[in-house]
Each structure stands twice: as C-alpha cells, then as structure tokens.
Amino acid sequence: MRLWPLVLGGAALAVGMAFVLAPPHVKPPRPGEGANVLDARPAYAGPMGKVNVAVFDDGAPLAGRHIVFQDGAGAVVAEATSGDDGKASADAPAGGMVTVAYGNSVYQLITVTGVQPGDDIVIGETEDEGGAARVVSTARVKLPGAYPKAARYTVSLGVGATEVPRVADPLPLPVAKRFLVDEKKFRVLGEALDEKGAPAAYAFDWANLSTNAARRDVDVRLPAWSRTFREFTLALSAPTEGLTAVEGQVSVLANERDRFERPRQSASMAGPTPLRFLIPKALEGDTVYRLEFSYGASPDKAMLARSDKALSDTTRIDLREALLPRISLATVEAGADVARPTVRYRVAGDASQADAAIVRLAWHDAREHLWTILAPPATPEIQLPQLPASLKDWIPGRTPLSAAAALVEASFYKGYDDIRHEGLTEFIEDPESGEPRTWRYSATGDISF
Incomplete structure (x- = not known):
C-alpha cells in the first residue's frame, strides 16, 4: 500500500520505513502517561505472518523511522526501525495494524488498520517528482497586444497561470522538461480576462525549443486573439x-x-x-x-x-x-485511558459506498502533533492503538485534541483492500489522463485532499 501525503492545516504527511527487531526491554511509563506506554509486551494468540513496509520521500528511502506492529485491539506486538533502504519486515497478526512515526519538527503518526500477513505497505512517494520539474529552457512570451476592455492578462505553459504586468513586454517563463511533447515542443496559452476574471479572448500556439545549445531562451510571439x-x-x-x-x-x-x-x-x-x-x-x-x-x-x-x-x-x-453521504460531528472521547482516546463521527447514509475512512487527530497549539488512521469505510469509531515507551513523546496524553474524519471513494479502487495495497496516491493528486475516472470524498473538520 502506498499512502500519499494528506493535507491538514497546510501540513503534508509523507513517510516510509523498514524494521529491526524490538528491543528485549522497554522502560516503564512515567507517571501520568497512561497505559498507551508499553511496559509489558502482550502475548498474541492467532495467525501471524510477515508484513513488509517501505518508506520513501520523493523517491528517496527514509531510514531510521520507527514502526510499530499492533494487533486488532491496538496492542503492540513488534517494533522496528527502517533501514538504509527504507524497508523492513516483521511478523504481525491478521487484522492488525501498522503505525509509522516520522517527522522532525512535527511529530506525525500514520496507522493502517486491517493489515494482513503478506501485505506490502508503502508509505510516501516512490518516484522523484522533482526531476519531472527540471527546467530546460526559458520562454519569453509576447502577447498579440491589448484586447478591448480586458482588465488583465495571463500566460500558462500548463501549470497555473502567470500575470502579465505589461502587455507590451515579453514575459519570461521557465519551461519544465515535463511540458515537452516529442522532446522539443510545448504549449503556450495567453488569455485576456475581463474585470470579473472571466475569459474575454485567448491566444494559443505551440513553441519549439531552441536548437542553439548556447542559448536557452525561446522567443514566443502568440498569434491574434481568438474568441472560439x-x-x-x-x-x-x-x-x-x-x-x-x-x-x-x-x-x-x-x-x-x-x-x-x-x-x-x-x-x-x-x-x-x-x-x-x-x-x-x-x-x-x-x-x-x-x-x-x-x-x-x-x-x-x-x-x-x-x-x-x-x-x-x-x-x-x-x-x-x-455525492458520498455527509460525515459530521467528529468527536474525541478520552475514556479510561487518556492516551488511547476514541474518535467517533456521524454518517448520514450508507458508509459502505466509500472505499475507506480516514481519521485525523491534531494536538498542541502549533499543531506539531498529527495522527492519521486509515480504516474500512463502515468503521463507526476508531480507538487509537497503543504506542511503546520508545515513542512516549508522541503520545497524546491529556492535551486537548481536535478531530477530523473523511470517507473517500474512487472508480479506480476496488475497495479497502485495494487502497491498503495501492495507497491514496492518485486520489490525493487528482488522477492523470487515461480511462474515465471519478473520485470523491465527504469530510468534516480540518482535513482535505
């Protein structure tokens, strides 16, 4: 499974990891930390099997990330740390969980529930998307001139639109390698917008890279304005x-x-x-x-x-x-163990229409702690799993928590098992062109995709 960054209040999650065996001895909890700090590893009776985890960030494996394997009730059964290749494996029970701790200035946890022996879980981005943005040239785009009653002008090469400060002057724009077709040409769109921001006219053309190796600039003069x-x-x-x-x-x-x-x-x-x-x-x-x-x-x-x-x-x-059923009223109930609160939310309809449920908890004023949990869609409540003493600084404790929850569904998934193995990459990024695709979510609280 690959889990893509999920956005909460401007923070993005991207992690991956590998495992080493858990230490034979874990320190007891400090006073007030609650039972979520493990001081005795519980015995788990049930089918066990190897679960593989890999952690990446923009194609680079992340070493040293702490990984915790839990059973279906959230009790810790194994711990590991990602290796230099960002990968690790450990035996875990059917229907259990995997929790990954990552981040530097921000403490971020992500938990995947319903894990099965034999699962391959990938967290983060296995491809380096930065390379696709490599600049190969600079286009100096010249508009065809002023358009009657136009309030402003923009130019785009395929990502966003850049304001043109002076319609008479060429606008320099970086040409990324991924903009190219047949390794040599790229699209250029200029637009004249009215005072309400609506398109009044456009000018479009294909431009070619310069064949002069010593000159990276490409002069592009767009044709006459069109209203077709x-x-x-x-x-x-x-x-x-x-x-x-x-x-x-x-x-x-x-x-x-x-x-x-x-x-x-x-x-x-x-x-x-x-x-x-x-x-x-x-x-x-x-x-x-x-x-x-x-x-x-x-x-x-x-x-x-x-x-x-x-x-x-x-x-x-x-x-x-x-639309998916409305989801609302995400609340946190502390219960007997303040370190393992339960998140509940209301769904106004059939949650099984979705592929997965996602719960997000945040705490501390600066929101430096985030915990994201992925679960089957018809999960009405989620209790946080147990964390070992080695992650004592990541535990919620008695700090006030804010909760958010969402249901997600897409035509390119076949249910929760598919998401566990394929991840949310395409859902988060908006799918690329190809077969017709539909994707949707319903959410409450500070969470978006």
Whole structure:
C-alpha cells in the first residue's frame, strides 16, 4: 500500500520505513502517561505472518523511522526501525495494524488498520517528482497586444497561470522538461480576462525549443486573439440536505499530469445550479472537473471530481446520487485511558459506498502533533492503538485534541483492500489522463485532499 501525503492545516504527511527487531526491554511509563506506554509486551494468540513496509520521500528511502506492529485491539506486538533502504519486515497478526512515526519538527503518526500477513505497505512517494520539474529552457512570451476592455492578462505553459504586468513586454517563463511533447515542443496559452476574471479572448500556439545549445531562451510571439471558446456547463440538481454552496474548477489535461485551469466558478445551492466555463477550442486533452461543496457554517464538506475525454458540453449531475453521504460531528472521547482516546463521527447514509475512512487527530497549539488512521469505510469509531515507551513523546496524553474524519471513494479502487495495497496516491493528486475516472470524498473538520 502506498499512502500519499494528506493535507491538514497546510501540513503534508509523507513517510516510509523498514524494521529491526524490538528491543528485549522497554522502560516503564512515567507517571501520568497512561497505559498507551508499553511496559509489558502482550502475548498474541492467532495467525501471524510477515508484513513488509517501505518508506520513501520523493523517491528517496527514509531510514531510521520507527514502526510499530499492533494487533486488532491496538496492542503492540513488534517494533522496528527502517533501514538504509527504507524497508523492513516483521511478523504481525491478521487484522492488525501498522503505525509509522516520522517527522522532525512535527511529530506525525500514520496507522493502517486491517493489515494482513503478506501485505506490502508503502508509505510516501516512490518516484522523484522533482526531476519531472527540471527546467530546460526559458520562454519569453509576447502577447498579440491589448484586447478591448480586458482588465488583465495571463500566460500558462500548463501549470497555473502567470500575470502579465505589461502587455507590451515579453514575459519570461521557465519551461519544465515535463511540458515537452516529442522532446522539443510545448504549449503556450495567453488569455485576456475581463474585470470579473472571466475569459474575454485567448491566444494559443505551440513553441519549439531552441536548437542553439548556447542559448536557452525561446522567443514566443502568440498569434491574434481568438474568441472560439467551447462552453462547458455543469448542471447540478437535487442538492442533498444542508448543502448550501459549491465552487467548481475545470481544467484541460496536457501531457497527462499538467493542466490548463479555467477560472473558478461558485454559486449558492438552492435548487438546480449551472456552472459555466469557457474552454479555448485550441486546447486538446481530457476535461477534468472538480466540485467542492459546503454545508453552511459547519466544518462539513464534500468533493466530486471526474476526468474524461467524452464529457458532453452540458454534463448533468444528480447530487443525491453523485455525492458520498455527509460525515459530521467528529468527536474525541478520552475514556479510561487518556492516551488511547476514541474518535467517533456521524454518517448520514450508507458508509459502505466509500472505499475507506480516514481519521485525523491534531494536538498542541502549533499543531506539531498529527495522527492519521486509515480504516474500512463502515468503521463507526476508531480507538487509537497503543504506542511503546520508545515513542512516549508522541503520545497524546491529556492535551486537548481536535478531530477530523473523511470517507473517500474512487472508480479506480476496488475497495479497502485495494487502497491498503495501492495507497491514496492518485486520489490525493487528482488522477492523470487515461480511462474515465471519478473520485470523491465527504469530510468534516480540518482535513482535505
């Protein structure tokens, strides 16, 4: 399983690891630390088998990360530390858990439940995405001139859009290697926007890298302004109870992962709601839409996204069918052991529609402690597993905790077992172009994807 960074309050999680055998002796807990500090390893009677764990960060293995194996009740059965290759293995019980501790200035824990003997769990990014952003040239983009009534201008090569400070001057932009098609050409889109930020006109062209090895700059003069837009409408109907607002984003994918984003649209939800986007006809690729919904002033939210080459100009979406059930009221109950609180949340519908449930706990004012737990979707409550004394500084204790929870589902997963083995990589990043794909989540609290 690969688990991608999950975002909470701007902090991202990315970890991986390997194992060594647990030490034969563990120090007893300090007063007030609670039973979550292990002072005697529990005997576990049940089927055991090897579980493999690997930890990476941007393709680099992470050594020295502490890994804890727990049984289904959360009791510790083994400990390990990731090796130089970021990998480790240990025997663990069927239906148990694996918890990884990582981070420097921030204490971060991630727990995967429902682990089975024979599982291969990967945490973090096995590929170095930084290499894909290597700059190979600089494009000096010149717009075709001022456009009537345009309030501002932007230029994009496929990732975001850069404001043009002076329409008469060339705008220098870095050309990343991944922007290239056939190793030599790349897309350039200039836009004139009105005072509301809506597209008024565009200029598009393909540019070629310079053949002069001593000169990296490429001069790009865009052709005349055009208004041959395609109007793409998302027609939303049947909003679920409590849904109050929507914000939409539409993009055209280029080179599978890069995207030309259209200006965001937002609206109140009081019945049928259309969101309209103008897409330059010169752009080709999968159309991707992402809709984010809110429930009044509550911390509850929902997201629905889809990528497809065949989306019609008017795409109708019945929200009763399209959205996951609303999840709300994530609470923390301390119980008898303050170091092992239980998180509970409410789901207004059938949670089994989702592929997984995710719970996130944060504590201390600076949010330097985060604990993320991945579980089957129909899990109504999650008690934190036990931690050994070697991780005494990572234990919640009596500090006030804030909780968030989410249900996630995607057409490219086949349920929780699939997520345990494949991870949340594509879900977090928004899938690349290819087969039509749909992904969605319902969440409450300070958690996003």
